[in-house]
Amino acid sequence: MKIVSAEVIITCPGRNFVTLKIRTEDGVHGLGDATLNGRELAVASYLRDHVCPMLIGRDASRIEDTWQLLYKGAYWRRGPVTMSAIGAVDMALWDILGKSTGMPLYKLLGGASRTGVMVYGHATGRDIPEALDEFARYAEAGYQAIRIQSGVPNMRSVYGVSKGGGTYEPATKGRVDEQYWSTEKYLDFAPKLFEAVRERFGFDHHLLHDAHHRLTPIEAARLGKAVEPYRLFWIEDPTPAENQAAFRLIRQHTVTPIAVGEIFNSIWDCKQLIEEQLIDYIRATLTHAGGITHLKRIADLASLYQVRTGCHGASDLSPVCMGAALHFDLAIPNFGVQEYMGYPEEALEVFPHAWTKDGGLMHPGEAPGHGVEIDEKLAARYPYDPAYLPVARLDDGTLWNW
Ligand code: CS2
Ligand code: MG
Numbered sequence: 001m002k003i004v005s006a007e008v009i010i011t012c013p014g015r016n017f018v019t020l021k022i023r024t025e026d027g028v029h030g031l032g033d034a035t036l037n038g039r040e041l042a043v044a045s046y047l048r049d050h051v052c053p054m055l056i057g058r059d060a061s062r063i064e065d066t067w068q069l070l071y072k073g074a075y076w077r078r079g080p081v082t083m084s085a086i087g088a089v090d091m092a093l094w095d096i097l098g099k100s101t102g103m104p105l106y107k108l109l110g111g112a113s114r115t116g117v118m119v120y121g122h123a124t125g126r127d128i129p130e131a132l133d134e135f136a137r138y139a140e141a142g143y144q145a146i147r148i149q150s151g152v153p154n155m156r157s158v159y160g161v162s163k164g165g166g167t168y169e170p171a172t173k174g175r176v177d178e179q180y181w182s183t184e185k186y187l188d189f190a191p192k193l194f195e196a197v198r199e200r201f202g203f204d205h206h207l208l209h210d211a212h213h214r215l216t217p218i219e220a221a222r223l224g225k226a227v228e229p230y231r232l233f234w235i236e237d238p239t240p241a242e243n244q245a246a247f248r249l250i251r252q253h254t255v256t257p258i259a260v261g262e263i264f265n266s267i268w269d270c271k272q273l274i275e276e277q278l279i280d281y282i283r284a285t286l287t288h289a290g291g292i293t294h295l296k297r298i299a300d301l302a303s304l305y306q307v308r309t310g311c312h313g314a315s316d317l318s319p320v321c322m323g324a325a326l327h328f329d330l331a332i333p334n335f336g337v338q339e340y341m342g343y344p345e346e347a348l349e350v351f352p353h354a355w356t357k358d359g360g361l362m363h364p365g366e367a368p369g370h371g372v373e374i375d376e377k378l379a380a381r382y383p384y385d386p387a388y389l390p391v392a393r394l395d396d397g398t399l400w401n402w
Contacts, residue, residue: 014344030095032088090291098369142359224254308336
């Protein structure tokens with residue numbers, strides 16, 4: 001199965017996506033997602049200029065050896081750009097293996113460990129009533145797990161709330177938005193949001209929330225403790241995780257479960273968090289954490305410490321990543337939940353897919369490989385449109401964690 005071509009396709013059906021397409025001499029092709037929100041061209045160049053030429057002539061079935069070559073061979077290991085490029089190659093090679101054997105990816109990973117994949121959606125609102133109404137829509141649609149985010153009174157910006165309906169997209173076209181954050185106002189408000197959810201909807205739904213790296217460890221501990229009566233499924237990214245030991249401080253004070261990892265790109269980013277059981281869910285993704293080959297290693301390490309997966313699935317991970325993730329989620333033993341924010345209609349048209357969705361439950365389908373394709377003609381109608389993630393500042397202008 002010699003590789004004869006490896007090309008990068010950049011398209012912007014509602015938002016930018018970077019897709020790697022690898023083709024073998026037998027005419028089998030595989031796709032991998034290489035999208036890194038706000039830094040798409042960096043990964044595209046890393047692939048086009050440095051990786052794709054190395055792939056030509058290689059045996060597509062040597063997935064592990066290719067992973068090791070791209071990881072160790074770069075010398076400059078790890079990092080979101082490198083690991084997203086490796087992730088895209090790895091996803092494409094597993095896709096080719098599935099197509100050449102006629103096997104859906106989940107069967108190559110050991111077969112189904114569950115009947116379907118529980119996904120969570122995003123209930124957002126500018127205030128509590130609006131967020132609760134959105135929560136009701138997800139509950140009526142049959143979701144068991146729902147994330148809730150709301151505007152905070154007297155805060156100049158809101159996090160995680162879609163601007164004027166449609167799927168939430170944090171990147172802004174052509175500029176870096178400056179948003180403002182006040183931890184004091186947030187900590188005072190957040191417990192009221194969860195209390196309102198439990199009062200109106202009871203405890204039948206898994207309730208998730210994203211603090212998006214904005215608290216210090218002791219502030220995260222204070223929040224976790226304050227919301228224990230509302231039994232959250234998890235608080236996500238409570239504090240920046242470069243210092244993995246910081247989570248010991250949170251763990252000392254609260255039993256509210258913690259999810260971290262959407263910005264991780266290797267097992268080294270989470271080894272201590274997992275081994276010391278400082279987290280309950282690991283959110284690393286196939287795209288940003290080196291593909292199926294590496295994320296399987298992370299999930300296997302996590303399973304030794306009863307840590308489950310909760311893969312990031314924002315709309316800036318392409319449908320190719322989502323398709324592959326659903327296979328991964330169906331197969332691994334320590335699956336927790338999969339984020340699914342949904343996609344703009346035009347994105348789903350550019351990326352035909354085999355997955356099915358019934359309320360809050362998804363299935364990757366039985367198509368060989370990961371089951372997601374790209375309509376290249378349609379993709380060409382949506383040229384790259386530069387867009388960047390915001391930054392956050394405190395009221396006094398201090399640059400903070402967005
Ligand atoms: C968020 C993301 O979905 C999440 O949990 O953290 O929306 C994140 O902000 C974006 O993926 C960044 O591109
Ligand atoms: Mg998040």
